[in-house]
Amino acid sequence: MSTRQIKLGAVLTGTGGPGHFNTWHDPEVPADSSIDIAWYIDQARQAEEALFDLVFIVDSQFITADSPPHYLNRLEPLTLLSALAVSTRRIGLVATLTTSYNDPFNTARRFASLDLISGGRAGWNVVTSGDAGTAANFSLDQHYDYDTRYGRALEHVRTVQGLWDSYEDDAFPRDRATGVFLDPEKQHRLDHEGEYFSVAGPLNISRSRQGQPVIFQAGDSAQGRDLGAEIAEGVFTHAASLEAGQAFYTDIKARAAAKGRDPEHVLVLPGVSVFVGDTDEEAREIELATQRADGGFEQSLAEFGRAFGWHDFRQYELDAPFPSGVLAYSERSFHTQAKQIVALAESRGLTLRQVVEAVSSPRRTPFVGSPETVADELQRWFELRALDGYNIHVGHPAQFRRLVEEVLPILRERGVLRTEYEGSTLRENLGLPFVENRYTAARRVLEPAR
Structure with a gap:
């Protein structure tokens, strides 16, 4: 068995996201799937049965009449994932939330709540919002410039992480005999005063069994890559070719190492579509017809x-x-x-x-062919270090079933895909370390060795 294995995310865009305007015409896709919680639960359970690491809910807060169908009418991500948390057991639950139009305290509280509800399976995809029109929905005349967006993003994330450590893991004795519910020495104010935010704390919710939610990030500009290397444990990206994927992989890992981080704890997960046919030729026909x-x-x-x-x-x-x-x-x-x-x-x-x-226009994509051909290519990109895993776009149900039923078993036989979940938290399943509370860690360092 390989010690390094492919990670898998399932991207759920219901009636169809950018470039997929007519997905909702598929009779297997409910025309109201983007607001149908039963549809999301079914998709998440299918992905969990297939041992995916996570489901990913994309988001933005500005639309026009020309936006794709899914964007026009969709559920708010954290509300949606809370429903999925009580409908699944092991799969990770990741949502996009912008640092430009949220405050750190609310961000911290929402994701900490999801993390507890799910038993430690929450993840936050950090974005700065690319839709400039969003500003008008939040009482601003114009969107932030790039420097401000990324400055706010870094401070926002660091502030949220500080709030997530408001309580040490043993802060609540809940001892009925002594009447002690809280150990006040294990509660910590943040008292953050920064360039963009001022947050006193403490946060009014405890940590989950994974310590803190997993941080993801999406952004390909130089500033975006720097932010990902600084804060992300998973990077969502796009790889147009094997060579482009390798270049991005090498760059983001090097940036992380330069910041003193373990590059193996920064997972690169590009979004891809997969087309499976009985033969390579049939799969190409399916790809073209679908596009x-x-x-x-x-x-x-x-x-x-x-x-x-x-x-x-x-x-x-x-x-x-x-x-x-x-x-x-x-x-x-x-x-x-x-x-x-x-x-x-x-x-x-x-x-x-x-x-x-x-x-x-329609174009040939890399992961197309018979089950064996698709498995070969997914494995090749992984072993040649173009990525650590894939965010699979879940569009037409028939194709997702063929991926799950015909391609993934081949990868499991080869030892590059899990045969069971490694643990109960998103961190355990992604191979990421538990995040120790900063105050507990500081006390441990200061206490004399016993």
Whole structure:
């Protein structure tokens, strides 16, 4: 058996996320699945039966009429995961929550509650919000600039982690004989005074059996990578090719090591889609048919402006050169993605139509083929250190079943995928260490050895 094994997440986007506008047309996908808790419970239980490490709930707080179906009408992630916590036993429960439009105390309390409800299975995906329009939903005239977003994010996370240590693990004797419920010496105020936040504490909830929820992060800019290397135990990303995955993997691990962290405790988990057929040729046909059915040029054009602060590109002539100056609209949005799009247009001299087609048209993806072929490729990327695991996009149910029933057993036979959960907490199953309370650790260091 390999000591290093593939980690698996299941990304649940119900009626269809970006680039998957028509997933809800599938008769196996309830048309209201994004707000149907029974559907989420069923998906989470399927993933748990398949021994996935976690389910991942993405989120944002700004929409337009051009947003994909799942974004238009979906459950709030922490509320949703609390329902999944009492409907599952082992699988991790991870949700996106922005540091730009939440306060640390509320963040800490919500995730600590989920962690206790689930028995230590909570995880927080830290984002800074790329949708600039979110600001108007939170009484602000404009979204934070990049430096402010990432400065707030780091301070937000550190403040939350401090609040999670408000109580040492033995702070509550709950001794009926003596009438002692709390040992006050084991309760700690935070008294944080920073550039962006001022938080006294203590938090009014104790730690779970995994110590603290697992921190994930998503962001590919230089600042995003630095933040991930600083605070993340899992990094959600995208790998367009094996070589790109290896480059990102090497970079994020090196950044973590430079910050004094163990790079093995920073897991790289790119999001991927998988297509399985009886043969490689049939799988490619399924891939192409699915991509064509789920997309469409007009829908892609409408959503194209998201990276540019939802700038409407339908106002331009499609067959004229790609419009100049539009990068400015992305400065407080998904700037890294927008720069890549503009660079593509300029380097090839493409029209707007050609750029939209280039980023949205059907394309061959890596994990497509017969069960054996898909298993080979998933294992190859893993063993060549392009990643530590995969966030599998759960779109069409038939394809997810084929992955679970036909591909994963092959990987288990090869020893690169678990045959049972290692523990009851998300940290145990991901191979991450328990987080000792900082005050307990300090006391242990100061106390003379016995």
